[in-house]
Amino acid sequence: MAKYAFYPGCSLETGGIEYGMSSHAVAEALGIEFLEVPDWNCCGASSAHMTDHLLSLALPARVLALAETLPVNEMVAPCAACHQRFAAVEYELQNEDLRRKVNSLLERPYTGKVRLRSYLDVFANPATLEEIRKKVKRSLKGLKVACYYGCLFVKPPKLVNFVDDPENPQAMDNIMRVLGAEPLPWPYKTECCGASLGMTREDACTKLCNDILKIAKDSGADCIVAACPLCQQNLDMRQITVEKKYGTQYRMPIPFFTQLIGLALGLDPKVLGFKKLFVDPVMVLRKVGAA
Amino acid sequence: MSEFNLSQALETNRSFVDKVIAESGQDIRQCYQCAKCSGGCPGTFAMDYLPNQIMRMLMLGMKEEVLKSQTIWVCMACNTCTTRCIRDIDVARVMDTLRQEAVKHGYTEKGRLVLIFNDVFLGTVRSYGRLFEAGLLMMNNMRTGNLMKDMQFGLPMMLKGKAKPFPHRIKGRKEIRKIFEETRRREGK
Ligand code: SF4
Ligand code: SF4
Ligand code: SF4
Numbered sequence: 098m099a100k101y102a103f104y105p106g107c108s109l110e111t112g113g114i115e116y117g118m119s120s121h122a123v124a125e126a127l128g129i130e131f132l133e134v135p136d137w138n139c140c141g142a143s144s145a146h147m148t149d150h151l152l153s154l155a156l157p158a159r160v161l162a163l164a165e166t167l168p169v170n171e172m173v174a175p176c177a178a179c180h181q182r183f184a185a186v187e188y189e190l191q192n193e194d195l196r197r198k199v200n201s202l203l204e205r206p207y208t209g210k211v212r213l214r215s216y217l218d219v220f221a222n223p224a225t226l227e228e229i230r231k232k233v234k235r236s237l238k239g240l241k242v243a244c245y246y247g248c249l250f251v252k253p254p255k256l257v258n259f260v261d262d263p264e265n266p267q268a269m270d271n272i273m274r275v276l277g278a279e280p281l282p283w284p285y286k287t288e289c290c291g292a293s294l295g296m297t298r299e300d301a302c303t304k305l306c307n308d309i310l311k312i313a314k315d316s317g318a319d320c321i322v323a324a325c326p327l328c329q330q331n332l333d334m335r336q337i338t339v340e341k342k343y344g345t346q347y348r349m350p351i352p353f354f355t356q357l358i359g360l361a362l363g364l365d366p367k368v369l370g371f372k373k374l375f376v377d378p379v380m381v382l383r384k385v386g387a388a
Numbered sequence: 389m390s391e392f393n394l395s396q397a398l399e400t401n402r403s404f405v406d407k408v409i410a411e412s413g414q415d416i417r418q419c420y421q422c423a424k425c426s427g428g429c430p431g432t433f434a435m436d437y438l439p440n441q442i443m444r445m446l447m448l449g450m451k452e453e454v455l456k457s458q459t460i461w462v463c464m465a466c467n468t469c470t471t472r473c474i475r476d477i478d479v480a481r482v483m484d485t486l487r488q489e490a491v492k493h494g495y496t497e498k499g500r501l502v503l504i505f506n507d508v509f510l511g512t513v514r515s516y517g518r519l520f521e522a523g524l525l526m527m528n529n530m531r532t533g534n535l536m537k538d539m540q541f542g543l544p545m546m547l548k549g550k551a552k553p554f555p556h557r558i559k560g561r562k563e564i565r566k567i568f569e570e571t572r573r574r575e576g577k
Contacts, residue, residue, distance in 0.1 A: 107519040112550050136559045138517040143465050144506040145513075147487050150411075152571040156513070159563065181467075202567050204560070248466035253478070256467075263471050289430040289466035296528060296538070297501040298462065301434045334541055373548050 101219065102164040102172035102211060103131035106179040106326070107139050112334075113326025115370025116175055119355040122369055126362050127228055129219065134164045134172070140182040143293050154189060155202045157182045162207040171214040175355075177249040177325035183213045184257045215259040217250060217324055220358065221268035226275050234363030236277030237385050242357070243281050243318035244269040245309070247328040248289045263287065269324060269354050276361040283316040285309050292331040299338075306332055307339045310347045320350040320381050322357060329353060333375045350378035360387055404451045404489075412485040418475045419443045425469035425479045435459040439469050439479055442486070455490040461499040504531045514568045517558030522551050 109117040124131050137160050146153035161183060164172045174180040190196040190207065200206040219225065244266075251263045261268050266287065270280035291298075291305035309332065313321050323329035333351040340346055352374060359369040366387055371378050382388030409415055419440070426438035436458040437445065445454050454460070460483055469479035490496065496503055508527045512520040522542075529537050545551035558564070 107521070110556070111521050111552055112545070114548075114550055136517075138558055138560065138564055139513045139519045141510065141513060142519075144509040146484055147465070147502070148506050148510060149488070149571050149575060150484070151574060152510075152567065155567045155571060156564075159560070159567070202570050204563050248464075248468065252467040253470040253480075287468075289464050289468065291430070291464055293464045294462070296505050298434065301431065301462065304433070305430060334544075337540075373550065375544065375548075 098128050098130055099219070099225070100130040100132065100169050101214065102167045102169045103133050104137055104140075104160060104164070104172060104174040104179060104183070105133065106174060106176040108176055108326040108330070112330040113176070113353075115373040116326050116329070116353045116355060118368065118370035118373075119353055119359050120175055122364055123220075123355050123359045123362065126232065126359070126364060127225065129225075131173075132167050132169060134160055135166065136163060140174075140179045142178050142182065146182070146185070151198065151202075153182065154186055154195070154199050157186045158190065158199050158207040159203050159205075161186060161209075161211060161213075162203055162205045164211045165205075165208060167211075169211060172211050173214050173216045173219055175216045175324075176327065177247050178327055180213070180216065181249040181257060187213055187258070188256050213258075215250065215257065215261075215268075217246075217261075217268040217272075217354075218259060220354070221271050226271060229272070229358065229362070230275050233276060233361045235361055235385060235387060237273070237357060237361050238277040240278040240381065240384050241281055241317055241319045242273050242278050243283050243313040243316055243321045244273060244286060244354070245290075245313075245321045245323055245328065245332070246287050247323075247325045248287055250324055251287060269322060272354060272358065273322065276357060278357065281316045281318055283312060283318070285312045290328045290331045292327045295331060295335070302331070303335065303339050303342055306335050307343050307345070310336065310339060310349055311345070314347055314349060318349070319384060320352055320378065322354050323351050324354050326353075336376055348376055350374060350376045350381050352378055352381065360385060402449060405446055405449055408446060408482065408485055408489065411488070412478070412482045414477050414479075414482050414485075416443055416446050416477060416482060418477060419447065420475055422474055424472045424474060428468040428472050429463075430466060430468065431459075431462045431464055434462045439463075439483075443477075443479070443482070446482075452495075454486060455493055455495040456498065458498050460486045460490060461502050501532060504528060510568075512555065514565060515561075516555040517561050517564045518556050520552075520555035522553060523555060 141156040273280040291302035294302040423440040
């Protein structure tokens with residue numbers, strides 16, 4: 098049984114609560130064990146690395162050091178922004194001087210014993226894909242999905258150390274294929290949705306969201322599948338603002354990939370948090386016979 | 389643009405260029421000006437200079453122009469430029485360094501909203517160990533003077549069980565406070 102340290106990150110308990118719900122339900126169904134990192138803190142996200150380099154390393158390093166107290170070899174962070182911060186620690190703290198500097202700020206030193214694993218790869222690796230294939234009870238046949246990776250899960254490749262194409266990633270597409278859905282080729286898989294400008298330059302953020310929603314719609318997508326709670330919330334909740342500003346009507350559901358896995362495994366949409374989505378996913382559920 | 393004495397600027401600002409190179413760990417002198425970074429940048433429509441122009445201006449020692457630019461505050465740290473740079477320069481990291489340098493040199497006007505947001509965000513992390521979203525929204529609005537911003541999202545968030553009215557306080561708050569205080573001290577702030 099695969100076992101990982103699990104770092105929820107702040108948004109899995111708030112804005113991205115359905116990501117957490119579906120993650121746990123799906124893991125249980127697949128026999129994957131997630132052990133929550135004890136007393137974890139916020140990774141500092143982009144606010145930390147925009148402010149102070151050392152701070153941006155020390156905050157996630159404390160988390161990785163705590164993960165080392167668990168009986169695991171690997172840690173996952175479902176939030177792409179968090180994932181990237183941990184990847185930065187792994188990459189940069191190979192430098193002995195920097196590691197010593199960061200460790201002098203921590204109560205428990207970071208040793209690098211627990212390695213970061215991409216959350217997408219937890220499900221997209223061949224063994225788990227096979228496991229999912231065996232357990233599909235409700236095929237997502239007929240569902241056209243635009244897989245949206247956002248900017249940080251696969252970029253920059255040197256840092257995130259995840260074997261996938263940073264311009265045209267396939268991990269989520271492969272998962273969707275196994276579920277029976279049809280992942281569309283579309284050009285905005287890793288375009289930035291501007292979530293980090295949501296509070297400071299709403300105009301710019303709204304434009305970037307509109308671009309993504311429009312291209313997905315034009316590509317014939319029934320929904321955009323998300324893998325990051327920040328992008329998901331941005332594209333889901335902000336759709337009201339986008340539609341008002343651009344006079345459009347996308348009504349595009351933005352489920353998490355874990356919600357769609359759960360659906361295919363035959364789990365109850367309620368357990369998977371489908372009711373938490375802002376744009377009603379009923380069309381998606383109906384199409385696969387789950388509503 | 390007014391007249392600009394290039395060689396003089398180069399001389400007086402050379403130390404600044406060296407500083408950016410040292411702080412970011414990126415040798416911007418390697419830049420070929422191929423503009424691939426700008427070609428893929430999703431933020432250019434709201435920038436005053438393109439990312440490759442910022443790199444060129446840095447090399448020319450145009451310190452003030454770079455630090456006063458809108459570009460460094462529009463950059464979303466999406467890493468597209470870094471991923472595509474043919475010279476293996478981490479352009480996004482350079483942008484981080486420039487934001488920090490702008491603060492150190494007092495060029496904060498164009499970055500006001502970003503700086504308030506980061507400050508309030510990190511303020512909640514410093515106090516509780518985790519981000520407190522509702523508090524972030526409220527405090528951010530108070531400090532920017534835009535009291536109603538994003539309020540239309542508040543109630544729906546609440547109804548979906550997505551907004552917590554109280555922060556979660558982690559046990560290791562003392563350790564977190566130490567991290568904040570020490571990093572600030574080392575930066576000499
Ligand atoms: S990126 Fe966001 S949600 Fe993820 S831990 Fe960091 S602050 Fe919290
Ligand atoms: S990191 Fe900044 S400069 Fe680079 S592509 Fe993204 S928005 Fe543009
Ligand atoms: S992509 Fe790299 S080499 Fe090309 S202009 Fe941008 S920074 Fe310079």
